Amino acid sequence: MSQDVERETTFSTAKSLFAALLALGAGFLFLFSALVTTIGEAGSVYDDDSAVKALGRMVRSDLIDLVPGSLRVSANGRELTFSVNPSKPQQIHYRFDGESGEVFREQKGQTPNKIGRLKRLVFAKEASLLSMEWNTSHDTVRRTWALDRWTHAKGAK
Amino acid sequence: MRKRVQHQSGRLLSEFLVSLGLFFLILTADLSIVDLATDSASQARTTQFGLGLAQNALEDLIADSRAGKAMVRHSTHSQSVSKGKVVRFNQTVRVAPMAQFSSHLSLATVVVDWDNGRRKIRLERYVAGR
Numbered sequence: 049m050s051q052d053v054e055r056e057t058t059f060s061t062a063k064s065l066f067a068a069l070l071a072l073g074a075g076f077l078f079l080f081s082a083l084v085t086t087i088g089e090a091g092s093v094y095d096d097d098s099a100v101k102a103l104g105r106m107v108r109s110d111l112i113d114l115v116p117g118s119l120r121v122s123a124n125g126r127e128l129t130f131s132v133n134p135s136k137p138q139q140i141h142y143r144f145d146g147e148s149g150e151v152f153r154e155q156k157g158q159t160p161n162k163i164g165r166l167k168r169l170v171f172a173k174e175a176s177l178l179s180m181e182w183n184t185s186h187d188t189v190r191r192t193w194a195l196d197r198w199t200h201a202k203g204a205k
Numbered sequence: 206m207r208k209r210v211q212h213q214s215g216r217l218l219s220e221f222l223v224s225l226g227l228f229f230l231i232l233t234a235d236l237s238i239v240d241l242a243t244d245s246a247s248q249a250r251t252t253q254f255g256l257g258l259a260q261n262a263l264e265d266l267i268a269d270s271r272a273g274k275a276m277v278r279h280s281t282h283s284q285s286v287s288k289g290k291v292v293r294f295n296q297t298v299r300v301a302p303m304a305q306f307s308s309h310l311s312l313a314t315v316v317v318d319w320d321n322g323r324r325k326i327r328l329e330r331y332v333a334g335r
Contacts (some may be wrong), residue, residue, distance in 0.1 A: 068224070177265070191261060
């Protein structure tokens with residue numbers, strides 16, 4: 049009789065332990081999935097932002113020294129070329145690789161600078177505006193820069 | 206014998222209920238963490254879009270040869286910022302000539318608001334008419 053009780057108690061404890069471990073496993077699984085979701089969401093914001101911010105900063109600082117009339121955009125909008133430093137012109141080339149999604153800044157005599165990775169990037173020149181359009185994980189975003197301001201500022205000197 | 210079985214069943218039931226309570230306690234905390242994190246990411250993205258809209262509007266004004274003239278322009282722009290969430294941005298562009306200082310100088314103000322006006326970005330800049 050006492051052996052039966054002992055066996056039953058052991059069995060009951062084993063069942064409780066198994067259930068507790070199962071619940072713990074499910075809890076960890078849920079925690080892990082929540083962590084993956086959160087990191088994924090934060091990561092998508094960071095990825096889009098870091099590449100676009102770096103690219104925007106570079107283009108803007110290059111445009112300050114733009115040689116008037118030198119800006120060209122390729123027919124497919126993936127390449128942007130212009131010259132800087134009017135006294136000793138140097139050509140700057142921005143290139144978006146459609147296959148790898150990588151964006152490069154190239155300057156003669158320097159190794160190409162890999163800026164980041166984007167899903168899509170299109171440059172366009174409309175009158176005196178340069179625009180850059182890219183895709184985030186949710187939508188299409190556009191950024192513009194007025195080109196004339198730099199030439200006006202230089203003219204005012 | 207029956208008493209012992211009843212006792213065991215009662216113990217199992219109470220263990221089950223305690224586990225269930227603990228599970229929901231952890232679930233609530235987890236869900237609130239995930240909700241806060243996704244909400245913060247979504248807000249950061251929305252603010253970035255709003256700022257981009259305001260900056261683009263100012264750049265358009267700088268490039269516009271008639272920028273020196275007085276005007277007020279309202280527009281709306283809808284943007285998808287996260288899965289299934291579309292935010293409506295209201296944009297107001299105002300140009301006020303500063304005749305007392307210069308006949309060519311104007312003050313351009315761009316205000317972008319969203320979330321029923323609870324969130325707002327305001328950019329100001331002097332623009333020159335040509």
